[in-house]
Amino acid sequence: MPQFSQLPNIADLTVGDIVATAEYHLTRDSLVRYAGASGDFNPIHYRDDFAIAVGLPGVLAHGMLTMGLAVQCAVDWAGDPSSVVDYQVRFTRPVLVDAVTGADVTVSAKVGALDTEANVARIDLTVTYDEQTVLGKAQIRVSLASVAA
């Protein structure tokens, strides 16, 4: 039987701890799937000719796809997606997704700050593609108070 999610205990955390890491392999299929799920059908995310015509180097991942997947390792660490009470990013560099080889995105989630009074941990994400960070100020506020009433 499923159990009540056991959230991490804030007392066990230290600023600077790496709580999760993940790697994602994006392909054009990933972009088409995200386009359908999100409703964002901008052709720069699936048509090379269109992307090049508007001055881009090629087809790019949706910024919101990168934002959406980057949070997942922290969600799994916390155990419950509803523990994410705030999530912000700045889109600093695009992720170019090659038609044949795709793109590899790596994520590292680190404790950025702890608010023991509110029982909230700030988790800072480092999201990298082609050895460069693609999101700036990627911060999650994770509530470690039990969700269930």
Place this chain on the structure above:
Amino acid sequence: MNPEIQGRVFAPTDPYLVGREKVREFARAVFATNPLNYDVDAARAAGHADVVAPPTFPIVIQERTLAQLLAEPDAGIDFTRVVHGDQRFTYTRPIVAGDELTATLTIASVKSLGGHSMVTAVSEMVDATGAHVVTATSTLVVRGDE
């Protein structure tokens, strides 16, 4: 673009009914692996009414408000010049399947920066009882003429 739209509040969007399969579809698309996104029993055991939407799910509803902004006749925004600058989601409570959400867009600010314009669009989402669920904030950069 037109700086006069700063402060403008748009009409609420039609209610969006959050479907269980839509939550699952979105979760798969963002590589979510948490069972609470997919498994109703697991979600209920954790205290939720139904499967829980991933943190970035409100973009699906926010898109409807951004479409209102781009369609606003006097806004003067050419969507082919729009680049997504920042994004934030701030929750009062999680979104679960079965929620009926209505979004209201406010243009919080319009700034000029070196020939470009930066628009901060705030979409407040409330449930069927009118209670706040999540606020989605986007900063859009509209590139100037080259």
